[in-house]
Every structure is written in structure tokens, then in C-alpha cells.
Amino acid sequence: MAVIEDHSLFAESLEIALEMEGHDVRRIVLPEGGRSVHTLLPIIMRAKPRVALLDLDLGTYGNGGRLVEPLTLAGVNVVVVTSSIDRGRWGECVRYGARKILPKSSPLNDILATIRRITEGLPVMTQDEREELLKHWHAQVQEIQLIRSRLENLTHRESQVLAQLMDGRAVREIARMSVVSEATVRTQVKSILSKLEVSSQLAAVGCAHHVGWAPAGA
Template identity: 50%
Template structure:
């Protein structure tokens, strides 16, 4: 097998882990190329082009790349370019694992995995073997699709809020208490409590914390006051 065929790229903003992976994979005969994460974030297309120019067979990809942000956007274009993506992440959210698999990643490994497990996975992927069973892959992708369905339902609930209720929810998301909101809105605490009760009813949740969690989960933002 040629050097190019055995080339592995690493894109991870954790220097110690990236260096450990580079050393371990080099010992096992791989031509390893570490790719720096752009300090200023950068455009996904630019980073994809840089990775494709290296012509790696396998890419070890961290999902959270510091200033660049969520690396999920890289998976589909890299897969289309023929790069076999192995996601190595500290993320434990199975729905998020399912998302990158749906985008075309070969598999997902926890950063808690032993180095020998990572090396074994790279070898299997490089040799064209499946790492996940069809059942495991389908289960994780189903978790992502369920998350999407939940977000859709959340958006419907959030759309029920009146403009005033939406502004109150926005203030709750900022960590404000009912008394502070009453002062900010120049209304009585009783009025704010009534609005909070209406918010909980419309969102079908039982606490302010649950309402805030639902809003964050949907990446919802309150309307800008006119």
C-alpha cells in the first residue's frame, strides 16, 4: 500500500491528544498529517479544501473545534470528496452522534477510548470495513431524527406565545427572576407570574427551568422590541 493510501489526517484543537494520536499512528505505519484549526474560525469551505489537498484516506475529526465551532458542517463535503471521516469526540449526546453519521461519517468514537481502539478503528476504516453494525448506525440516526421531531414540536409551542410572553421568556433565559422582570417591564409581580403561568401552559412544561431549556434546545430567540 502506498504512503498516500495510508495517510491519516487529524483535525483536533486539543494539542496533547492530537500529538498522542500522531505518534501512535505513526508507530503503526501511517503517514499522519495534523491540520491546524484556524485561529479566526474561518470558512468551512476553506478548511475542507485544505483537508482534501492532503488526500487522506481517513480523517480523525473532533466535533468541537474551538473558534471554528461545530465541525459537523465538514462531514458531508469531506465524505463527498472521498475522505473517510472518523469522529473522535468528548460529546456524549447520542442524537449528535446520529447527526454526523447521517451526514456520512463512518463512525463515532469517544475521546475516552483507549489509543489502541482508535488505531484499530482507523485500520478497519482504512481497509474499507464497517465499524458500526447496521443496527447501531440506524439506532443513532433514529435518535437524531427524533431530536429533529422534538425541535419541530417545540417550535410550534413557542409560536403560541404572545409578544409579551415571548419577551418574558427571553428575560428568564437571561437568568432574571420574576421580581426583576416586573421592575424591568414596569408591571406588577402578579402580572409577570400570570404571564409565566401562561408560558408554562403553552409550552406544556411544569417549571421555568424546563421552559428555558426548551427554548435553548430550539435555539429560540425572543423578538426584538419594536
């Protein structure tokens, strides 16, 4: 069994509890300075785990959810143990093969019981639970598609302004850098807000970050 977790204390607690239950556990140590979660896959697979307890947020490695599908395809039973409360994100993990999603606030006995049922070949998620999480994922996918379609309606200049807002620049600084008046930039910002159907610069920046948007050529 593999524990893939960037918080050492939590990982060690799981390791100790599982070993006391009689499981052969290997905690996957994440090398410092990692940039891609996919570089962890060969490290995990060398442990030849039947079950993997996977965190969704792996520090500099990013989104652990991207490991769900390749681990599942390799025959590993993936149980996500996460502090994320984003049920759309949970649904995505289920979509790509996760057997169960458990919040880190779950009693330790719930995690142990889940592992026990998996090793006994028993189901760990009801059909209703699975469908509910997939419903959240589908809704999230539709939301992202809608935001992306709105972002595509921005002009080249509006895209540049939004990118500068995402970098934390104020309207005055954007105007100075672009050698235009503040009134011109404010008009462009107003157009951006209208096209994205949001009421503030902060919301516009949030939308762009939410869908991983970057201007063309960036």
C-alpha cells in the same frame, strides 16, 4: 490523514500513535478566535486527507458535526472521536456520512483498528449499529420539532419574557424594565411554562437553548 481536534494533548497523542502505525498524519491547527466551523473546511482540504478524525466540539468554532457532510461529499472518510454521549448527535453524523463514531474513552487500539479497516476498504459499522444511531437521531429531530411548535404558540410578549429569562434576568428585573408589575410578569411566565409543558423557568430556558430558539426579530 487529518486530525481535527481542539484539545492539543489528545490531538498530539493521536498524531504520535498514528505515525507509529505508519500513517501520514497532519494535525489541523485551529486558528485562534475562530467563529465559524465552515472556515476550517479549506484548511482541512489542503491536507488532502483520505481519513479525518473529527471532534464534535471545536471550542469557539462550535459544532464540528457540521463538517461531516462537506468532508464526506469531498470523498473524505470521517471518523468522529468525541466526548459527547448524545446518541442523537451521533446519529446525525451517521446520517450525513460519518463512517464511525467513537467515544474518546475508547481504547486507542479501537481507533487504530477502525482506521486500519477503513484503509483496507472494510466496513467499520454494522447495520444494526447504524440503524440504532439513526433511530436516536430521528427521535431527537421529532423532539426538536415538538418544542419549536410549542414555542410558536407563545405570544409576542411571552417571547420577550422568555428571551429575558434566557439572558439570566429575574422576574423583578423584567418587571422593572418593562414597567409592569411583578404579578403581571409572573402570570406571563406561568403561561410560558404551560405552553411549553415544563414545570420551571430553568426547564423553559433549557428547551429554548436546546432548539436554538430566538424571538422573532432578534
